[in-house]
Structures are given as C-alpha cells and as structure tokens.
Amino acid sequence: MRISTNMVYELGVSGLQQRQQDQIHLQQQISSGRRVMTPADDPIAAAAALNVKQSQALNAQYKTNGDVAKSQLSLEESALSDLTALLQDAHTLAVNAGDPTLTNVDRAALATELDGRYQELLGLANRGDGNGRFLFSGYQGATQPFSETSPGVVAYSGDAGQRVAQIGPVRMIAVNDSGNAVFGDIRNGNGAFAAAAAGANAGTGIIDSSVLSDPSKWNTAANAKDFSIRFFSSGGAVTYDIVDNVNNVSMLTGVAPAAGPYLRTFTPGTPISFATQAPPDTNATPFDFGASVTISGAPAGGDSVSVQASTSQDMFATLHSLITALKTGTNATPASNAQYQNAVNTALTELDNGLNNVLKTRASVGARLKEVDTAQSSADDVDQQYEQTLSGLQDLDYTKAISDLSQQQIYLQAAQQSFLKITKLNLFDLL
Numbered sequence: 001m002r003i004s005t006n007m008v009y010e011l012g013v014s015g016l017q018q019r020q021q022d023q024i025h026l027q028q029q030i031s032s033g034r035r036v037m038t039p040a041d042d043p044i045a046a047a048a049a050l051n052v053k054q055s056q057a058l059n060a061q062y063k064t065n066g067d068v069a070k071s072q073l074s075l076e077e078s079a080l081s082d083l084t085a086l087l088q089d090a091h092t093l094a095v096n097a098g099d100p101t102l103t104n105v106d107r108a109a110l111a112t113e114l115d116g117r118y119q120e121l122l123g124l125a126n127r128g129d130g131n132g133r134f135l136f137s138g139y140q141g142a143t144q145p146f147s148e149t150s151p152g153v154v155a156y157s158g159d160a161g162q163r164v165a166q167i168g169p170v171r172m173i174a175v176n177d178s179g180n181a182v183f184g185d186i187r188n189g190n191g192a193f194a195a196a197a198a199g200a201n202a203g204t205g206i207i208d209s210s211v212l213s214d215p216s217k218w219n220t221a222a223n224a225k226d227f228s229i230r231f232f233s234s235g236g237a238v239t240y241d242i243v244d245n246v247n248n249v250s251m252l253t254g255v256a257p258a259a260g261p262y263l264r265t266f267t268p269g270t271p272i273s274f275a276t277q278a279p280p281d282t283n284a285t286p287f288d289f290g291a292s293v294t295i296s297g298a299p300a301g302g303d304s305v306s307v308q309a310s311t312s313q314d315m316f317a318t319l320h321s322l323i324t325a326l327k328t329g330t331n332a333t334p335a336s337n338a339q340y341q342n343a344v345n346t347a348l349t350e351l352d353n354g355l356n357n358v359l360k361t362r363a364s365v366g367a368r369l370k371e372v373d374t375a376q377s378s379a380d381d382v383d384q385q386y387e388q389t390l391s392g393l394q395d396l397d398y399t400k401a402i403s404d405l406s407q408q409q410i411y412l413q414a415a416q417q418s419f420l421k422i423t424k425l426n427l428f429d430l431l
Helices: 006-034 044-096 106-125 178-185 317-330 333-396 399-422
Strands: 144-151 153-156 164-166 171-174 191-195 206-212 226-234 237-244 272-276 289-297 306-307
Touching: 044 106, 044 164, 044 317, 044 333, 106 144, 106 178, 106 317, 153 178, 153 317, 164 333, 171 178, 171 333, 178 191, 178 317, 178 333, 191 206, 191 333, 237 272, 317 333
Parallel strands: none
Antiparallel strands: 144 153, 164 171, 191 306, 206 289, 226 237, 226 306, 272 289
C-alpha cells in the first residue's frame, strides 16, 4: 500500500493528539480525584455508582422525613405535657372541692378557676403546628378539630386518621394522634362499667369504688351490662336488689322485680357483689359477672344506683360536669351533700381516666421519637457505607494515576520525536 506524505502527517498529528488527550484526561482525573469521569471510563462501575447514588438520595430523603417527624412529634409532646399539667391541676382542684368544710361561695370560686382550665383545655385541643395545620385533627390538618356547640358540649370535626412519614425503606411512622383518641375516646368508670347514683336519691349513699375482678366474666354473653341496685329501708334495716334492666328480672330471685324488702342486707362499705350469694339469693340460675360496687352511707328506700357498661366521655364533659356541681353546691342537707360528693367522686375518676389516656399517648409519642432517632442513626451508618461503596467505584488511585501520567508524558515525547524524524525523510537526501 502506498502511503502518501499527507497521510504521514495526518497519522502523526492524530497520534500526537491522542497522546495529549490521554494526558489531559489523566490530569482531569487527578484534579477531581475521580477515576470514573464519564461512563466510557468504566461502564460497569458507572452503572453501579448510579444505583448507589439513587439509594443514597432515597436515604437522604428518609433522614429529611425523620427530621419532619421529630418536629411534629416534639410539638405534640409539648402539647401533651401541657395537657398533663392541666389535668393534674384540675384533679387537685377536684380533691379540694371534696372538702366538707367548704361553703358554696368557696365552691363557686373553684368553679371559676376550673372555667379557666376548661378554656385552656379547648385551646390545647386546637393547638397548631405553626404552619397552618392543627396537631389533633387527624388527616384534616387544615380543619379546626374542636368547637363548642353548647356549654360542655364540644364537637370534633377532625377524623381518626394519623398522618405518617416514611423514615425507612419499609417503615412508616405516625407523626400525630387524632383529637378524638386523645381528648374524646376515654372510657368512663373503671373502663368496663360505671356506677352512678340516681339524681333523685334521698339518702346519703356515696359510691366509693367500682371493681372489675374478672373481665372475662363481665364480658360473658349472659351479662346484660345494664343493672340497677335498688334499695329498701324499713325499721333501720336497708336491703337491696340487683335488677337486670334489659330483661326486667331480679338477679337475686330470677323473676320480675318486686317491692322490698329484698333478699340481701346492705352494709355500708361492704362490696355489693354481682355474683350469686346463696343464701340469701333464690335464683335457680347462678350468675357471676366478676364485678362489685362499694357504697358507704345510708341509702334511703327507693334510692338506686345504675351500673352500666362503660361508654366514651370526653374531657370537656368531665370538666363541665365538675364545674356544674361546684356552681350548684349543696343546700346543707345530708342527701344534697351525698349527691354533691358523688358528683365530685365521679369527676375525680374521669379526670384520672383522662390523665391515664394522655400518659399512654405520651408514652406512644416518646416511643416514636426514639424510633425516629434510631432510624436516623441507622441511616447515617448506611450513608457511610454508600460513601465507601462510591469511593471504591469512582475514586482515583493517585499512585497509579501519577505513574500513568509520567508514562503518558514519555509516550508523548517519543511520539513527538518520532514524528520529527519521519517528516524529515526525503529521497533527495540519498542522491
């Protein structure tokens, strides 16, 4: 094949340019510290690095989500802390309200103070996060969750949802709790049943305690969960009956309830058991619902105490009932004093239930905060692993690169010298 002079020059210049490009590429690698500048440098490593970077970006987003979750949960924890303090103050005031030496003027003063706590409670329930969203409205972040429709009656406009944040590849965490779960869905009584004295009672009976000794017995299908303890008094002796209100039958006799005297004798401070006692019970079908109610004082004939399955009661109704009892006060009669004390005792029980519910929620929030911290710590560890993987795929071996650069310089010098010699070749030099 004949090689023209023009081709010699073109091939020589191309070789020199290639050597210069190789040298410049090495210089760029050294200045950037990266071995893989473009996918052409190492297609497999470039593809692997792209996957790692995508995973790294997701990991960074998880950490960002974790920061948002911590911020939201910290705001809720702050609100719950304030709510705990409020309920504790209200409980203290309720204890003070039970002091028998108080006058109605004193009780009215306590009611005024509790009115302030009530308004504070409403404000806490509607607390926002500073970004136009409410803490306790469920999914409905922009909707004010609570509004008072009438004194003591507060409507919930949110929902039962919990907003969530993804803090890991397979972990979603709730960043709020619904207002109904915190403020409203609180079981009254002991959580299984609630005992309440009838408002028309004329005696001095005061409900001291309601005890559930065996939940499985209370929840049996045979239990109507709606009873009345009816009292009869004659000649100083007080007897009582337990009536199933759903089936209109005496649990002690097994037949329709009748006027007293009844089979069981009432003893103040002795538990009234919701289980067969034979004697004196004559019911042919024994029963045992694993519950008891203790009453002190002296119920009058015709007095009654209801025992019904627990229902949900919100904190607003609890506080309002206590405020109403304080404003009503007593007329200094034994029966009026007993009614007042029963109202205070009920409020104390419901405030305890509300406080326990808040403490349970706070424990859940604390657990979620800890989980976010753990997830972010794990994300930091994973991020370090990603950095190490990327370093292995992309980072430059400076020792090898500098050696290669020196080698390329030699190649370039050799190419330059050989090109000069070749271009000087001339047939006329041989004549």
